[in-house]
Structures are given as C-alpha cells and as structure tokens.
Amino acid sequence: MEGSYNYYIVALSVLIAIFASFSALNIAAKISHSKGKTRFFWLLSGAFVMGTGVWSMHFVGMLAFHLHAGVKYDALLTIVSMSASIISSFIAFYITMPKSINWLKIAIGGFIMGSGIVAMHYIGMEAMIMNARLTYDPTLWGLSAIIALVASYAALLLFLRFRNQSSSSMLKWLSSIIMGFAICGMHYTGMKAARFYFEDGMTMNHTSSGSVDFFLLYGVTITIFIILMVSWGAMLFDRHVLAKMAYEDSITGLPNRNAMNRFFDTHMGSDSPIGVLFLDLDRFKAINDTLGHNIGDLLVHEVGARLRQFIHGDQQAYRIGGDEFLFIVERCDLERAEQLANQILQSIKKVYRIEGNELYITGSIGISIGSIDESDHLFLLKTADTAMYKAKGLGKNQYCVYTDEMGVQEIRKMELEKDLQRALEHNEFFIVYQPKWNVKTNQLFGFEALLRWQHPRLGVVSPSEFIPIAEETGLIIPMTRWTLEQACHQCRVWNARGIDQPVSVNLSVRLFQPDILLEWIQNVLEEAGLDPHYLELEITESMVFYDVNDIIHQLENIRKLGVRVSMDDFGTGYSSIGLLDRMPIDALKLDRLFTNDLDTPGKRAIIHAIILMAERLHLDVIAEGVENEEHIEFLTQLGCYVMQGYFYGKPMNGEEMITWIEGHNETGSHQAAATSIDE
Structure with a gap:
C-alpha cells in the first residue's frame, strides 16, 4: 500500500525551514560587525537558530508521515542529531566569519555544514525505535546528500551576502524561501530513500497512522519556542542593549560620535541648512590633572546634564570626545545658532559643586552653518572645529562663527x-x-x-x-x-x-x-x-x-x-x-x-x-x-x-x-x- 503525508504538517515544516533561514540570515548581519564577546554571542545565536531550525523542520517532517507499526524515538540519539546540526553550523559560520575569505574556506565551511545536516537527518532516522529494519535506496540517499551540500553552500553564500545588511528586505525573504525549500527537499528526498522491513519480511511503504509520539511532538514544540525566543531576544538585545552601548556615551548619557555619524548618514542629500556648534571646555585638562580623572568624569557628567536642557525636536547634543561636545541644529540660521551658543555658554560657566570642590569652567564654541547636500559633513565638522579654536585664541568663554578668512588661515597653518x-x-x-x-x-x-x-x-x-x-x-x-x-x-x-x-x-x-x-x-x-x-x-x-x-x-x-x-x-x-x-x-x-x-x-x-x-x-x-x-x-x-x-x-x-x-x-x-x- 502506498504511504501518504499529512500535507498540513508538511506545509508547517516548510514554514519552519523558511523562518529559521530568515532568522539565521538576520543574525548573520550582526556577526561581522561585532567584536569580542559580542561577536561570539551573535555567532552562537546564528548557529543555534540555523541548526535547531533544520532539526525542527526534520522532525516536524517525521510527524507528517506514519507507519502501521508503533514508533518511538531514542532521546539520546535525537539530542545527538540536534547537536550535529548546531555544531556543524557553528563551525561553518566561524570559518567564513572573517571579512576577507577565499573560496577554499567557503568550500570547507559548506562541506562541514552539509555533512552536519546529513548526519542530523540520518542519526534522527536511527533514533526511531520500532519492530523493523531500516535500509536506504543508495541512489536517493546520494541525491539527498547532494541536496544537503547544495543547500549548505547556498546558506553560506547568502550568509556572506547579507552580513553587511542589518535590515530586512524582500530579497532576504526570497533568499529564505529558497533556503527553506532546499532544506525541505533534502529531508523529503532522504525520507523517500528509506525502506522499512518488518519481522514478517514484508516491506512497508509510508502509510497513514493515527499514533503520535508525544516526546517528539513536545521536543519539536519546545525547540521552535526556543528559536523564537532566541530570535526575538537577539533583536531586543540588538535594539536596546547593543544600540545603547554603540550610540550612547557612558558618562553623560548623551548620544556619542557613532550617533552623530548616523545622523549625517541618515540626512545625506538634504539641502536643509544645518547648524553645527562645536563646544570644547576651557581649562578642563588642568582640572583633570590636578583633581583626578574621577572628578573630571563627574564634571563632564554635570556639563552633559546642563546641555540636556537645550535638546528638543530638531536640536540634538552629542559628546564626541573627552571634553568635546557637538550640537546639530536642523533648519538653522545664524541668529538661531548664535542665540543657542550664548545660552550654552551662560549655562556652562555657572559654579559646579562636586565632592566638596567648587569648580568654575567655561567653554569655547565654533559655529558652522551649511547643508549636507552642498558639502561633506566632515567639512562642517572641520570648519566648526576651526572656529572653536579661533574662539579659544580670542580669549575663550565665547563663540566664533566660521568665515572663509578662517579657512585661509587654517590652510596657512x-x-x-x-x-x-x-x-x-x-x-x-x-x-x-x-x-x-x-x-x-x-x-x-x-x-x-x-x-x-x-x-x-x-x-x-x-x-x-x-x-x-x-x-x-x-x-x-x-x-x-x-x-x-x-x-x-x-x-x-x-x-x-x-x-x-x-x-x-x-x-x-x-x-x-x-x-x-x-x-x-x-x-x-x-x-x-x-x-x-x-x-x-x-x-x-x-x-x-x-x-x-x-x-x-x-x-x-x-x-x-x-x-x-x-x-x-x-x-x-x-x-x-x-x-x-x-x-x-x-x-x-x-x-x-x-x-x-x-x-x-x-x-x-x-x-x-x-x-x-x-x-x-x-x-x-x-x-x-x-x-x-x-x-x-x-x-x-x-x-x-x-x-x-x-x-x-x-x-x-x-x-x-x-x-x-x-x-x-x-x-x-x-x-x-x-x-x-x-x-
């Protein structure tokens, strides 16, 4: 009698493969942009999602067909099959993790991942406990191994393709669908290769049965739940923890230089006038050297707190260095920039009381106004920096607006x-x-x-x-x-x-x-x-x-x-x-x-x-x-x-x-x- 599949469960297995592929590609974008322990976290997360995703798809596929005889699964072999998939994915991702890799590394990585998927599938088949002997059709077995290798190479190439893209796109979803169908193709080709010989010597094809292995069902359910948690947890970690570490200054809580660069990248091509105010604290080094870096950090923290009152809507402050701050003002004209500079200087020079010390400090501000469309943002930063040094040279505790004459002086310098x-x-x-x-x-x-x-x-x-x-x-x-x-x-x-x-x-x-x-x-x-x-x-x-x-x-x-x-x-x-x-x-x-x-x-x-x-x-x-x-x-x-x-x-x-x-x-x-x- 010909066997039959539960096509609803088959469809579910395909969706699991696609979702796992998409999650792995999404995490892949984080690996090459991270360093140290953070990179290891993304590497482990990507390997876990990819490995368990393939494993879950395999065992959901196993639930899609049944034998007339009762079937149970050996827990140890089931766990070993999952481990093979995760470990092979980790090794393959690790080999291809460097930004500069050659085709040899891709070939080795793809072979390891493909071998891991094949091992996962056939170890999972061996985990079946039943009154039957299991053999395979050599041709179909070889075809399933080839499909596993092709799917693995496709996964690695897509991993390399999308590791420089942090956002989702239609192309990434299309790639996930292709990967999902490739992984499913390997599984169902392998299942087609299976031959079951029961004790009476009769060959059993795949036929419908109402029995369900609850161990397998619960195991797959829990694994899929963990995949969701890892994927969502990774996204939350990226958005809230890593983003805070990457774009927020640890002392003042203000956005840092990375956040400033992100602003300019986002507004690249805008012809709206941008005002850049470069603030440098006067005599800060003397306080830092005489009272210690701890007092210096506390002073910078207090300055940052005072600068917060000037942040609103289209006006943002950044800490870009030790005692250097930057204000970016959108839709800015000279009058608005000068008014803001005066307010900042008046606020900064008020007394600071820090751990029994009564400190006074002033600031020098350089102002540059232009549009990102007309000039590179580095030019705006450079001209504001030049104007700031001019303000210091004029006696400090004041602002100075950049002029073309200053540019000539800078070139001469x-x-x-x-x-x-x-x-x-x-x-x-x-x-x-x-x-x-x-x-x-x-x-x-x-x-x-x-x-x-x-x-x-x-x-x-x-x-x-x-x-x-x-x-x-x-x-x-x-x-x-x-x-x-x-x-x-x-x-x-x-x-x-x-x-x-x-x-x-x-x-x-x-x-x-x-x-x-x-x-x-x-x-x-x-x-x-x-x-x-x-x-x-x-x-x-x-x-x-x-x-x-x-x-x-x-x-x-x-x-x-x-x-x-x-x-x-x-x-x-x-x-x-x-x-x-x-x-x-x-x-x-x-x-x-x-x-x-x-x-x-x-x-x-x-x-x-x-x-x-x-x-x-x-x-x-x-x-x-x-x-x-x-x-x-x-x-x-x-x-x-x-x-x-x-x-x-x-x-x-x-x-x-x-x-x-x-x-x-x-x-x-x-x-x-x-x-x-x-x-």
Whole structure:
C-alpha cells in the first residue's frame, strides 16, 4: 500500500525551514560587525537558530508521515542529531566569519555544514525505535546528500551576502524561501530513500497512522519556542542593549560620535541648512590633572546634564570626545545658532559643586552653518572645529562663527606645520637679540634671544604663528635645543669682545617632561665654553598647571649650576602668586599688557603691589614693552628699574647688537638710544 503525508504538517515544516533561514540570515548581519564577546554571542545565536531550525523542520517532517507499526524515538540519539546540526553550523559560520575569505574556506565551511545536516537527518532516522529494519535506496540517499551540500553552500553564500545588511528586505525573504525549500527537499528526498522491513519480511511503504509520539511532538514544540525566543531576544538585545552601548556615551548619557555619524548618514542629500556648534571646555585638562580623572568624569557628567536642557525636536547634543561636545541644529540660521551658543555658554560657566570642590569652567564654541547636500559633513565638522579654536585664541568663554578668512588661515597653518620640520633641517631659523636696560645704574642688563623663521616663500613668519604649532607637534624641543646652542655660542663671542652680559632663552613646558633638561644645559654650556651665570632661562606661568613639584626640582638643580631663571609674561591670567615663594626663580618679567595701560590708576596699583612682593622675595622685576619716556617715568616711580622694549633697542642680530653696545658704552642715555633706533 502506498504511504501518504499529512500535507498540513508538511506545509508547517516548510514554514519552519523558511523562518529559521530568515532568522539565521538576520543574525548573520550582526556577526561581522561585532567584536569580542559580542561577536561570539551573535555567532552562537546564528548557529543555534540555523541548526535547531533544520532539526525542527526534520522532525516536524517525521510527524507528517506514519507507519502501521508503533514508533518511538531514542532521546539520546535525537539530542545527538540536534547537536550535529548546531555544531556543524557553528563551525561553518566561524570559518567564513572573517571579512576577507577565499573560496577554499567557503568550500570547507559548506562541506562541514552539509555533512552536519546529513548526519542530523540520518542519526534522527536511527533514533526511531520500532519492530523493523531500516535500509536506504543508495541512489536517493546520494541525491539527498547532494541536496544537503547544495543547500549548505547556498546558506553560506547568502550568509556572506547579507552580513553587511542589518535590515530586512524582500530579497532576504526570497533568499529564505529558497533556503527553506532546499532544506525541505533534502529531508523529503532522504525520507523517500528509506525502506522499512518488518519481522514478517514484508516491506512497508509510508502509510497513514493515527499514533503520535508525544516526546517528539513536545521536543519539536519546545525547540521552535526556543528559536523564537532566541530570535526575538537577539533583536531586543540588538535594539536596546547593543544600540545603547554603540550610540550612547557612558558618562553623560548623551548620544556619542557613532550617533552623530548616523545622523549625517541618515540626512545625506538634504539641502536643509544645518547648524553645527562645536563646544570644547576651557581649562578642563588642568582640572583633570590636578583633581583626578574621577572628578573630571563627574564634571563632564554635570556639563552633559546642563546641555540636556537645550535638546528638543530638531536640536540634538552629542559628546564626541573627552571634553568635546557637538550640537546639530536642523533648519538653522545664524541668529538661531548664535542665540543657542550664548545660552550654552551662560549655562556652562555657572559654579559646579562636586565632592566638596567648587569648580568654575567655561567653554569655547565654533559655529558652522551649511547643508549636507552642498558639502561633506566632515567639512562642517572641520570648519566648526576651526572656529572653536579661533574662539579659544580670542580669549575663550565665547563663540566664533566660521568665515572663509578662517579657512585661509587654517590652510596657512597646515602649510606652516608641513614646512616646520624642513625649516629646522634647512637652517631657515635665525636668532635676534633684544637688550634689557637698567635705568637706575644706566647700564646694560643682558639680552633676550628671540627665535625667528625666514620662510623661503612666505617671508618672515611671526613666532606667534609657528611657536604654537611647534608646541603641538613636539618640534619645540629640537628648536629650543638649537636656540640654546646658538645663544650660548653668541654670548661666548660677546664675552671674548669684553661684553660680559647674560643671555636669556625662553623654555617651553614640553622640555621639562622628558627630564633631560639639566643634562641638555650642561652639555650646551660645555660645548660653548660658557660660564653658567651668563645663561638665563625664561619660563611661563602656565607651568603651574603641570607637575609643579617635578618642575621645581628640575629648576633647583639647574640653578645649582649657576644658571638664572626668570618667570616670563607674569600676570597674564594664571594664578601662580601662591607658588612664588616655592618657585626657584631670580626675576619676574611683567607682560607688556601692564605697560600699555600705565595711565590707568588700577593698573599702576597692581604693578606697585607686584614690585613690593618681588622685593620681599628678593626678585628682580623686568618690564616688557617699554616704548616711550612716559613708560619709563611711570615705571621708575613705581620702583621698577629694569626695562626691555623698542625704546632701548629693537631685536637685532649678533653683529648689530655689538654695534649697538659700542654706541652705548659711553653715554647710555635715553636720547642716544632713541636716536640710534631712529637712524
């Protein structure tokens, strides 16, 4: 008698195969985009869904036909058959997981998966417990194995095809249907190959029976339920957990750089004006270094909380770096961007109370407005970044709108940065010297060595342009070494001609970090044959924001050599007064900012207080920027007698300085100095 199938159950088996295929393809898209433990999670999930899906389809298919005899299933062999399917899928997915694979790996992976499916099917057949002997038609058995291999290769190729697509599509559903029918084709071809010989020797074809193996039914039901749970759980994990990890900043809870990139990708091609506000916190590094990273993180968290009040509708904030934030404003014009920038700055500068610390911080904002359609979003970010640095350069705690002029300046900066290394190699730097004059003794008080750059195309480049670039790139270290060597050799030449005056050289804080400054100075002095008391090093107040104890220790060792140390640009915004009694220095240099406002009573009172403080600490005071007799008169009345500026002498090269000195050896009068400059 011919056997028959329950076609409703057959249809169910096909649907299971299609659903399992779709779920596996969906998970495949996550594997190659993940890393570490997350990648292993997706790999295991994909192999489990694929393996159990094929297994479930097989045993649902087994329920679709019955024998006249009673049939049970061996639990151990049934579990082994499922394991074979899952393990082979895992190995195949693992082999083909790398982004760059060759056809050999695909061939091996497909063979392993196909072999696993064949093993799963025929181990599952062996799990049948009945009063019959089971054999197979060799031709149909071979055909079922071929179909299993073809289905496996199709599965892997589709896996590779869809692993770069995270969303579902009609093409993915069509591919799942093809895979489902291929897997079902293998199963029913294998079933057709089966021959059952009962004890009376009679061959039994597949015939209908009403008996149901509840173990198999429950096992398949539970497995399908687990497949659904794994698939839905994976989607929920992806949407809520991984998405949060990938697109949300862990400290502030704001969207991160990935979320920002996703916004630009989503709005690519839009011609609506976009406003980009690039916010960078001022002096954040000082707080982070002095109070610790824990306080720094808490401060960033508080800043993020304040920025949340400005998030609404078409206005979103992102944290894109350590102390860097970004606002993207859709349908934005200049007036709206400037209004938002002002509100942000006002909010940020309010006091922060964090673990007993009362902190004040400000921000600098760069604004760029454009459309993503007209320009690459990276251009908007770059121009906003440029404007932000311009705001910092203008004094911080303000915003700046990007202009084409800034773009020209940025290009010039990039060109200078590129040429700076070559300048050192090609001897494009030169040194000029500016005299210091003691009006009380009417004598020369020394020289300051000033570095200059003769660019072959741009001419003389201002130190205010190339020194910050050298600081950023680290070239300031070899440049300062060269300046020290040249200044010491020049001073030795002056000594030989009877000019016994010290020369001062500016030092960057970068030179204290390698802890080799003392050795440098010893070597330079030795090579030049110069006594240490002829060298003076000028440091800046900004050094108090670094490792002060280490800097003090290094300066103490340097002074033990006999080298003088002075603090340059004193009073320009850094609070170092509390450290003056600890700092091993010999002199304070008043910034020209004070000299320019000497007619202001308040400024004169500050200078007088600084001079009195310096006298108590036995420090010399040198005023910079002295340009007329009125400056000299005011400073002398306040008790400052050592001065430096164009009134006494402009920066000159070594030979010009000798001529200038010879002209001042006799008189040293103010008028003679002014006449010399006029000439």
